[in-house]
Amino acid sequence: MDFKGKKLLILGGITHMIDVVETAKNMGLYTIVTDFSPTSPAKEIADKSYDVSTTDIDSLLKIAIEEEIDGVFTGFEDLNLWSAQELCEKLNLSFYATKEQLEITTNKKRFKEYCKQYEIPVVEEYFFENDFKEWDIEEIKFPVIIKPIDSYGSKGITVCYSIDELLKGYEKAISFSKQKKVIIERFIDNDYGVEMYYTIQNGQITLSAMTDRYVYSQTKESPPLPIATIFPSKHLNYFCDNLDNRVREMIKGLGIENGVVLIQSLINKDSFYIYEMAYRLSGEKHYQIVEKQTGVNLLEMMISLAINGSTFGYDITNYDHAYTPFPSCNLSFLLKEGTIDKITGLDVIEDMPQVVSYVRTHEIGDEVEITGSYFQMFIRINIVSSSFEDLSNVIRKINQSIRVISKNGKDMILTRFTIPN
Template sequence: MKKLLILGGTSASVEVLKVAKSLGYYVVVADDAPVEKRIAKQMADEAIAISTTDYEMLKEYIKSHNIDGVFCGPSEFNISNAMEVCKRAGLPFYCTKEQWDICSNKYTFKRMCRENQVPCVEEYDIKDTKEKIKFPVIVKPVDGCSSKGITVCEKESELETAYNEALKYSESKKVVVEKYIQNKGVGVSVRYIIENGNFHLSLMGDRYVTDPYGKKALTTNVVIYPSKYTEYYQKSIDQNVQKMFKKIGIQNGVLFMQALPEDGEIYFHEMGLRLSGGLPYVITEAANGINDVKMMIRYAVGEEMCTKYELDHIDPYLNGKSAVLFSIPIRSGEIGKIEGIEAIKQMIPLIDYTQYYAQGDIIPDNYIGTTMQFFCRFKFFALNREDAAEKIELIQKVIQIEDFNGKDMIYKYFDCSRIK
């Protein structure tokens, strides 16, 4: 039986753990927290108290316990740790530090795009004069994640505060200032599976942000798959993107890119050389049998990443199906009442339901505008966009999330006219 060491015992590792166990692997979870504080440790075959940054101790454990591979969830912190542990232990990892550094930094990613004729969002130097900067702009850390430290500025007087906020969430202490594309809060996601240097477009979706008008919560509220830009992307941009990543030597793994549409074009602004926290694999697996988490785990333990069946069935059009990812954002406060979930499950055949909070949990103010603001995620198939809108409206009508005073905790109800 192959043995997989997962770094990090939080909920971010749970899906990786479940998939690894479904493949028949023995799973060990490591971090320095006690078992009772870590859900993934409680689910593992074995849990060890070693910090994910203690590379030498992890290396010794790997050797003494015949560990075949090291992996983690979408945590960028633990991806960096896993990369270093694999290097020291002589185990396979899907990317190099150089590739990771280029792709995880918004500035270097966009520079790579410009060098390879891949359209990207215009950016400004914070030192530029107000004549050069065209407002509104969006300010964010170059190496941030989970939508933390992001601010939209309508005028020059807001720049300094936004810049300092972004700095808090940048490990490299660098900030990017970009043109804010005013398209009513619509984005496009693009996903690839890479196998032995061959790039396969696996999924594209249209993303709708939570609060496009107030601009305080720019997290993704709804995603509709496949994207209406899929055919255009394949004809106009796909080849340049593949050439771009081949230039830096990416051979195996998964990646996603995020873009903004404007006037019929799409412009990229960031990417992730990793699995996605939104778990889109449950949609692709239900539609056409493609599970990129399985692929990444197999690669980590030294097995063949993709089977011929899987390669033959990768399809960004989801085998003719439409799918929806719908996340419920909540405001800060203490959750006092949750109702309607079971009723929704009876009304709508769900692909997947993931809930992050329970009664009594407290949502702090600083979660607003980040992915930590989401109470749950629904995933389901739809006949078309009109059917998707009807199902979202039904969910919003039935679900109830209130504080202990009976006040509605849903931050913002999604306006389904945006997708119809």
């Protein structure tokens, strides 16, 4: 399809968006990036940029009309989805998600309630209304995890082991919630969960990837943060036999016709517990690994969808049930507290043929704080190997190479993942 001369307005200029700008330009599109920060990295390579907040709809509308844009695109963050949807509605442009769909998929509580309609198991939760401090919290069996119903990137989340910790966790969660609402769930203490990636094209649903998501908690109160996702999941067959059909029915029930979906779950004693959904591209950039497995570029597909409302030319339906002939990994490194003084080893991973790409979100001079959120993420590396043995060797070599040193000479990397036996 010929995109030459068409204009794409991209909401958000974070590092992840560099890939979006490059892909759109390779497709022949004229790219315009906007957000409030003048130094956003994606702006440096865009054809044009504006220092306008992605929540300033009136100003965005003015830009869109003056620039005569043909489509609006965003990804990786829930917040910008709302702006993109509203903007496209006002401009009568195509957007893959409706307001009603976003109200469910970006709200942890509403999404879980929706899952229950399709007999999809979810993590047990505790319900309360209005003032949390007046609620009978003695009914709670600890440990629990408390989180904002509408945040992402593990912001505002606390694992609690007592009433006092829960009261403090509540104040933290509320401060990160736009709707000023939280959800409290039983805490399942496991070092990994499972992620399912679905692609929907004209109503046809494909399970395009499934991973085992390994996590690390730096303190008992901190939420588990990802350190690796391994493709394919060792639970793939069990999931396809027992839950896949129900999840597909749930996606159909949402009325989703096109787009990509990430569904996260915990696993305990071979039982799945669904807890969250993202109706957007994920920060792991799983689409890069899917392209290596299938030849289908889902990022291109989503950009095409933004311009003309079509996924034509990007058929992934022949690769259902997480087609993964090549073992793969999204490898992450979390950082300890400190100020970054030296980074080494990036040249090594750049020369490795198995490394598809990487996204680095911290630079020399950055001050890292202990937040228990994705702010502590230093780098995410996508790897595609010929065998699990090769994948294990690649991860070992990366572990030996990557170093982040603080100003006081200490290694800032929190933990290094190795594939379990």
